[in-house]
Amino acid sequence: MYPTDASHHLQGLKLAFARAGAGLMRLVYPPVCAGCGKMTDRPAALCPVCWGTVRFIEGPFCEITGLPFDHDRGEGLVSPQAIADPPRYAKARAAVFHDGVARKIVHRLKYADRADLAPMMAAWMVRAGRDVIDDSDVIVAVPLHRGRLFSRRYNQSAELARMLARLTGKPFLPGAMRRIRATRQQVGLGLRARQDNVRGAFLAVPEQAHRINGLKVLLVDDVLTTGATLEAATRALLRGGASRVNVLTFARVASQGEETLYA
Numbered sequence: 091m092y093p094t095d096a097s098h099h100l101q102g103l104k105l106a107f108a109r110a111g112a113g114l115m116r117l118v119y120p121p122v123c124a125g126c127g128k129m130t131d132r133p134a135a136l137c138p139v140c141w142g143t144v145r146f147i148e149g150p151f152c153e154i155t156g157l158p159f160d161h162d163r164g165e166g167l168v169s170p171q172a173i174a175d176p177p178r179y180a181k182a183r184a185a186v187f188h189d190g191v192a193r194k195i196v197h198r199l200k201y202a203d204r205a206d207l208a209p210m211m212a213a214w215m216v217r218a219g220r221d222v223i224d225d226s227d228v229i230v231a232v233p234l235h236r237g238r239l240f241s242r243r244y245n246q247s248a249e250l251a252r253m254l255a256r257l258t259g260k261p262f263l264p265g266a267m268r269r270i271r272a273t274r275q276q277v278g279l280g281l282r283a284r285q286d287n288v289r290g291a292f293l294a295v296p297e298q299a300h301r302i303n304g305l306k307v308l309l310v311d312d313v314l315t316t317g318a319t320l321e322a323a324t325r326a327l328l329r330g331g332a333s334r335v336n337v338l339t340f341a342r343v344a345s346q347g348e349e350t351l352y353a
């Protein structure tokens with residue numbers, strides 16, 4: 091069937107609207123700072139002022155937990171906390187502390203459909219996580235439950251993992267782990283409640299076991315708070331045959347006292 095003049099006209103109108111729409115998008119989303127919203131020269135980047143406020147995590151820090159020491163103890167040391175109560179994952183690293191601008195970025199990636207922030211965030215993670223990236227064979231993201239995935243449209247951790255795979259050349263395995271139980275939001279829960287909340291929530295998918303069996307997994311999430319979620323996911327991966335699990339997050343809370351304040 092040939093298009094009539096009327097439908098041609100309609101097509102033309104649709105095209106005009108689509109073009110206007112694209113122009114409008116540029117007006118609504120010009121290149122602005124991901125922290126304060128002021129104009130910048132590049133999209134999805136920070137202005138110099140916001141950049142200056144980000145607390146990047148620098149050594150010396152505990153070899154296992156990645157948490158900086160209060161006092162300089164030199165490199166290659168393990169904190170008393172990690173010795174007394176070692177996590178199931180081998181090592182954890184994070185790019186920044188979860189406050190100020192960094193916290194805003196995390197929130198925008200998670201709730202505001204700002205997947206365009208993932209490349210910048212992943213680049214910071216590569217810088218902070220060089221040792222755990224080198225010590226891993228494959229990348230797995232902490233999964234969302236299907237219901238939450240539907241309401242948020244995408245999994246922010248998977249967006250970070252996908253970008254990390256692109257930057258590091260390590261394969262990302264999107265279907266390797268599932269959240270088999272919907273969990274309450276961890277916000278406002280203390281350590282014990284968080285542990286109870288996520289216990290048994292994850293499963294390394296049996297049909298995908300061959301993709302992690304005997305391999306070192308880099309487990310990726312946006313924020314490390316108490317580590318309860320990452321511990322539960324680590325347990326699932328180890329049960330699923332992973333030989334070792336390293337954790338890499340964009341942000342982490344600075345101290346135990348802040349754990350109930352943040353998501």
Ligand SMILES: [Zn+2]
Nearest residue numbers: 123126137140
């Ligand atoms: Zn700014």
